[in-house]
Amino acid sequence: MKKVIVMTTAILTLSTVIAGCSPSATKENTAKNASESTKDKASSSKLDPYKLTIVYATGAVPKDLKAVQEKMNAYLTDKINATVELKPIEWGTWIEKTNLMIATNEQMDVMMTAGGLGYSQNVAKGAFLPLDELVAKYxxxxxxxxxxxxxxxxxxxxxxxxxxxxxxxxxxxxxLFNKALVDKYKFDISKVNKLEDLEPMLQTIKDNEPGIVPFFGQEGRQMSNFAVSSSSFDNLGDYLGGLDRSSKELKVVDIFESKVFMDYAKLARKWYQAKYMNLDAATVKDFGAMQAGKAFAMYSELKPGKDAEMSSAWGVKVVQKEMVNTPITLNTTGIMTAIPRTSKDPNRAMMFLNMLYGDKTLLNLFDFGVEGTHYVKKDEATIDFPAGVDAASVGYKNEPWMWGNQMLTYLFPNEDPKKWEKFKTFNETADKSPALGFAWNSETLTQEVAASNSVLKQYQQAIMSGSVDPEVYVPKMVAALKSAGIDKIIAEKQKQLNEWSATAKK
Incomplete structure (x- = not known):
């Protein structure tokens, strides 16, 4: 899901400049008491009580959310004299709801964010606090x-x-493939090296499996995501100008004018017309048919053990096949947490975030729920669902890839015990983007960014899902982007990238 997060490009930006909140007495008291009590950890006895509001995206709000929140509160009260109010928001309404929360200055202490979910735009609007001093202290x-x-x-x-x-x-x-269907038809997925190699398999499913979607697409995660993915482009955070991965140049180009984008859009249209894809691929917001075992295959950005991870999450066994041999480093803003400017105690918010990177008990409680109720431990590193419970019926689950130090989290029995070691190797051996470490500042072009994202919202999902003729609609989208100011955005990105590159080489 990660990638949800991942591949969401139709971003609505804020129309209201966020008003900063002045430091409160609570902030000053917390900073004073925390600094007096310890260098590394706050002494809860010297901190005033504080409730942290945590805002994040979820597939569905779990029914046992309150029970987990109570356990977290008991633990956090002892550690940093804080409690939490968990505010999960379903992915389908995340953009609209969080934009409204920010625009109306609703109090939030911790908020999930990402390069593809308006990170740079929210920074430009003043929605997030700078964290350097907070990280240094806590x-x-x-x-x-x-x-x-x-x-x-x-x-x-x-x-x-x-x-x-x-x-x-x-x-x-x-x-990602439905394993039961791969086994049933004895498909050799090792031979799938380009998308066209899938077509005989998709035809077999279409001909023999009524009620099964051959290739499942959802909003922001479709077959033609290959066109804007890290193997084709470094999207530089928001897809409004990126680097062509086939070139060694630090040259920002319009992704949507590229031949790569048009070629994948045409293939998506072909599959849509062949009825390989679900007709609602442009608008469906969850894993739907794939999670229910009613789809054969879907696009995914992969990593070591992604198939095992999704099998546990969905309760449906899937297997994976990489389409690009060399892993590509993504922008490091793929999923993050920020402290909104409306927090009344940023110090405590940072203490909480720091615990998610170092406190295994809190992190796993937040991710998996209450031991004995939502999971049982098999050993110190492995958990499973309790008897009579599975991924579909468990009362609580979160997304471990979204929080803190994922390498402190438990694994399920179907996952590789060496998963975290492989993650580290995966990161270290990946083909690095020449712009790794660059994050662009959209502050001077907020209107152009907002207008361009509105254009993407209007056109992109329909084009990428194959729902419309790309030879008609891609030129329309490109023209609309130019009217919205994408050329100005690309020029500013190029300027900032050149400046960053010159500094980075020193």
Missing amino acids: GADVTKALQPQFLDGTRIGGKIYGLPTNKEFASVDGI
Whole structure:
């Protein structure tokens, strides 16, 4: 899902400039007491009580959310004299709801964000606090977990506004397959090296499996995502101008004018007309048919053990096939947490975030729920669902790839015990983007960015799902983007990238 997060490009930006909140007495008291009590950890007895509001995206709000929140509160009260109010928002309404929350200055202490979910735009609007001083004071576990290049990759204007999750920072484009159908038809997925290799398999499913979608697409995650993925382009955070991965130049180009985009859009149209894809691929917002075992294959950005991870999450066994041999490093802003400017106690918010990078008990409680109720431990590293419970019926689950130091989280029995070691190798051996560590500042072009994202919202999903003729609609989208100001955005990105490159080489 990660990638949801991942591949969401139809971003609505804010129309209202966020008004900053002045430092409160609570902030000052917390900073004073925390600094007096300890160098690394706050002494809860010397901190005033505080409730942290945590805002993040979810597939569906779990029914046992309150029970997990109560357990977290008991633990956090002892550690940093804080409680939490968990505010999960379903992915389908995330953009609209969080934009409204920010625009109306609703109090939030921790908020999920990402390069593809308006990170740079929200920084430009003043929605997020700079974190450098907070990390220096209360982020010892953050800096221990994250390599400097990954933390630096979130900087805008020289400042850190988001903390990246310590997970894989690379990906390989590929396909997730329903294992039962692969086995039933004895498909050799090892021979799938380009999308056209899938077509005989998709035809077989279409001909023999009524009720099964041969290739499942959802909003932001479709077959033609290969056109805008890391194997084709470094999207530089928001897809409004990127680097062509086939070139060694640091030259920002319009992704949507490229031959690569048009070619994949044409293939998507072919599959749509052949009825290989679900007709609602442009609008469906969840894993739907794939998660229900009613689809054969879908696009995914892959990593070591992604198939095992999704099998546990969905309760349907899937297997993966990489379509690009070399993993590509993504922008490190793929998924992050920020402290909104409306927080009344940023110090405590950072203490909480720091615990997610170093406190295994809290992290796994937040990710998997209450031991004995939502999971049982098999050993110190492995958990499973309790008897009579599965991925579909469990009362609580979160997304471990979204939070803190994922390499401290438990594994399920079907996952590789060496998964975290492989993640580290995966990151270290990946083909690095020449712009790794660059994050662009859209502050001077907020109107152009907002207008361009509105154009993408209007056209992109329909084109990428194959729902419309790309030879008609891609030129329309390109023209609309130019009217919205994408050429100005590309020029400014190029300017900032050149300046960053000159500094980075010193």
